[in-house]
Amino acid sequence: MAITRVAVIGCGLIGRRRAGVVSEDASSVLASVVDSNAALASEAGAEFGCEWNADWRPVVARGDVDAVVIATPNAFLAPIAIEALRAGKHVLLEKPMGRTLSEARAIAAAAAVAGRLVKVGFNHRYHPALGAAFALVSSGTIGRPINIRAVYGHGGRPGYELEWRGDPALAGGGEATDQGVHIFDLIAWFAGVPSEVFAYTQSAVWPIAPLEDNAFGLFRFDSSALASFHTSWTQWKNRFTFEVYGELGSVEVTGLGKSYGTETLVTGTRNREGGPPRMTRREFDGPDESWRLEWADFQSAIRDGKPYMGGPQDGLAAMAMLDAVYRSAATGLTTAVG
Ligand SMILES: NC(=O)c1ccc[n+]([C@@H]2O[C@H](COP(=O)([O-])OP(=O)(O)OC[C@H]3O[C@@H](n4cnc5c(N)ncnc54)[C@H](O)[C@@H]3O)[C@@H](O)[C@H]2O)c1
Incomplete structure (x- = not known):
């Protein structure tokens, strides 16, 4: 070998x-x-x-x-x-x-x-609930994706503004650049690259302006699907939720383990007769294997030339979304991605 x-x-x-x-x-x-x-x-x-x-x-x-x-x-x-x-x-x-x-x-x-x-x-792609949700969405289980709602945040820590993440020259951006890019990558993974965004940012609590401690936005896709996001450094109780709604059902991932809570996938199957959907719930409470799986993916690409996730196109997609978020927040205008 x-x-x-x-x-x-x-x-x-x-x-x-x-x-x-x-x-x-x-x-x-x-x-x-x-x-x-x-x-x-x-x-x-x-x-x-x-x-x-x-x-x-x-x-x-x-x-x-x-x-x-x-x-x-x-x-x-x-x-x-x-x-x-x-x-x-x-x-x-x-x-x-x-x-x-x-x-x-x-x-x-x-x-x-x-x-x-x-x-x-983008190690989140290797979290088991997100991987299982992706498999369901890409195999058509929930039908055509209609919209996504994503929330990701933590509450910072005392002196956060003194860390490199609070320094514009070292960080480049605030929370949208930090945790937001994970969400943007997941949105693009599940639904493709959106065409435009409208976003607001806030510098609400941490003295890090011009960097933001919160970013909210709404992406729109050519398909007319929508994806909302909120990424926050004032999410005092750590939180991660990623929901995808389709014509036939939904997938919802909450938690990433540890302080974000047990990683859980809830799948909903729409009841065409009306009434509540059929729900199934799966918990993934093992250790965080995402880092090992991500490395294994890269290793098989290096060794055997296999396709891998998180390549330059994926990185560029998330950065184009981030760039459009900041341009929209600065101008107050709906802004094209890319
Ligand atoms: N994938 C994820 O979920 C995830 C989570 C946290 C951080 N990150 C990313 O990982 C990177 C590091 O974050 P961190 O939380 O480990 O930060 P950190 O502050 O804990 O570690 C950064 C280290 O880099 C060192 N360093 C600074 N300048 C250097 C240089 N020029 N050459 C060599 N070393 C240098 C610092 O001394 C420090 O030890 C960031 O890009 C961050 O966005 C990713």
Whole structure:
């Protein structure tokens, strides 16, 4: 079996999680961990028993690294991804795909020139309830999708404004850029890329203006389907809901495990005679396998050339939706996506 030699850049919450997944995968070797904070890098090196570095540049240039995982603040995702692609590496970069649509386009272009794979960290696609809901919708079980309602949020934490997510230069955007892109990706996965959006943003509680702590919007599709979203850093009790309504029924996913509550899929089958629909409920209370499954998807693409989710087109779609959300919020106008 071909072994993929991997460098993980950024040893914070997500980078360490991804380094753990890589090091537990029999078909990957964790070659190096990198963090600009040398103490964090060396701690991660000791934890995973691999080389560490405080500078990503020599690491992405290494001949013995095949793939680079990037989990830094958003500002560094594009420059590191582009440099790694130019050095011939495959890249899994965290969401969002850069801070802006133009950074996302530059990443996609660099991948096309280099002939290397890019995957954006849309791990929600690998959550079991969302996967089961997608299978039901794509097999026609609920009929033609009519509308989607999505809510995603948490309540921040004291000093949130002092973290990199509160810094426009490092984050690029507020909550729509942070958790919103997951929702935009899911909407596009289930229903295709919408044609236009009307959105409002708020900077309501956290002193992070011009960044937003809430974004609301309504996407419209060429099919006339609609998708509403609310993404929030003032959702004091963490919440995730994703509902799709079709002509024949509905699917509703709530929770993502842990603080978001048990991941649950409720399926409704419309009663054509009238009266309540037939409802079935499934709970997925196992550990969060999304990170492992996401890595396995990427590995099979690298090793065997298999199709994978979260490629450049998916990343660009979510970033085009995000870009349109911000343009709509700034102008007060319904705005074309893309
Ligand atoms: N997929 C998801 O659900 C999910 C969840 C949370 C965060 N994320 C994404 O993961 C990325 C990291 O988020 P996090 O929560 O782990 O942040 P974090 O602050 O916990 O970690 C970021 C790390 O990057 C390091 N860093 C900063 N600049 C660097 C540089 N130039 N080179 C190397 N290292 C550098 C920091 O020292 C820090 O240790 C972000 O892009 C975020 O959007 C994704």
